[in-house]
Amino acid sequence: MLNIADTLRHWCCEHRPFALATIVGVTGSAPLPVGTSLAVDEDGTAVGSISGGCVEGAVYELCQQVLHHQQAPQRAWFGYSDEDAFAIGLTCGGELDVLVQRIDPANFPHLAATLTDAAKGRATALAQVVDGPAHLLGGYLALNSEGHLSGTDLDTDVRSMVAAQAQALLRAGRTDRITLGGTATTCPEPLTVLVHVAAPAPRLLIFGAIDFAAALSQAGRFIGYHVTVCDARPVFATPARFPHADEVVVDWPHRYLDSTTVDERTAICVLTHDLRFDIPLLRRALTLPIGYVGAMGSRRTHDERLRLLVEAGVTAGQLAELHSPIGLDLGAHTPEETAVSITAEIIAHTNSASGLPLSQRTGPIHRTAPHHDPNHQATRHDAAAQAAADRSTARAHATLPGHATTTTPATRSDK
Secondary structure, three states: OHHHHHHHHHHHHOOOOEEEEEEEEEEOOOOOOOOOEEEEEOOOOEEEOOOOOOOHHHHHHHHHHHHHOOOOOEEEEEOOOOOOOOOOOOOOOOEEEEEEEEEOHHHOOOHHHHHHHHHOOOOEEEEEEEEOOOOOOOOEEEEOOOOOEEEOOOOHHHHHHHHHHHHHHHHHOOOEEEEEOOOOOOOOOOEEEEEEEEOOOOEEEEEOOOHHHHHHHHHHHHOOOEEEEEEOOOOOOOHHHOOOOOEEEEOOHHHHHHHOOOOOOOEEEEOOOOHHHHHHHHHHHOOOOOOEEEEOOOHHHHHHHHHHHHHOOOOHHHHOOEEOOOOOOOOOOOHHHHHHHHHHHHHHHHOOOOOOOHHHOOOOOOOOOOOOOOOOOOOHHHHHHHHHHHHHHHHHHHOOOOOOOOOOOOOHHHO
16 A cells, blocks of 8 residues: 555545555466555545556446445455456456455544655555454554554554564565464464555665766666765766766775665675775675675686685675676676666565576566565575576576577676
8 A cells, every 4th residue: 555655645634535455465477566555535536556457447346335335344356367358357367365445544543644654755564454353354553663553453462473573574675464373372363464564765885986887876776776886986986977876975895884774675786896895895795684795797807706705704605695797697788788687686686586588487477575474584595596496497498409599698797
């Protein structure tokens, strides 16, 4: 629902009732993720989308029915049907589980403030009960900056569990479902909560004020990152040379990294081509809980870089986190093409994807994020190993009899 937070906060402030349809489950390929919503007010005004157009008409009618008849929350499932070209269904072949409920702002006094925070880009989380006892279904709990929940009445133990997992998802910047209860020691009935998360843009730190950095800053901003360019040379590190960067910093790279804030969503791209900067910077970066660390350079530079990092005490496990030479093999040459290569690798790594052509993969195109379990989280090593296995399988398949092989030019960073 945070995809339409700005409109919903206005409706809440005006005490205008509305119906809200939210994707609470996805099976297979679907155009929009869990947590996306469509809303309809009493005048019939609709905002948002849950399917990119496939089932919007049916959802709109259900919203009006629930809103005007003040019905209890309703559940609807939409899948693919090839029996009738005009049948209501998803052309992408997936299945959507949709919860439709009536929202009277007077009954949800905490919603307006939470939606305002989300609309203004502040970190916030909103937990929605999507499965469980009928009297709790459709209830909301808002997570404040101190980690406390307000809203739907839950037992103290369950409230604490929801708060802890909502905080974990907020740190990860990810909307997801969590399932609680089902045991006498917590809550007797299972409870499924969809945690809607609005998080500030993740950071992209680009070190090296070169032409490739200018293209990468534009590409990084385009895919939703807050971009910082850092270089120790003031003559090159200027806002005029990097108009798409959110900030340009003049400082030694490793010193700036020590002084700034990073998290598991942060991506670091080292483009300096200078081992005086690279080694102290990478030595520090590879010890931090950062989502992605990549370094540009030739194969020869890469080998020398690894040797010096080992001498500097970097472990084999830490080196496994380094993407070097940086980027996917797209045959890139220009700074703009190389920026696409690098951002493509960041996207693939963030989503634990292989980076392979979709024609060489099977299964759904739009994959959902793995279920969040704070007691067992896959490490980046696990994701990297799976992606490597996918690439190896595809290469082996491509070289079987009857399958042509191709050779593409290396990216500039591979030369």
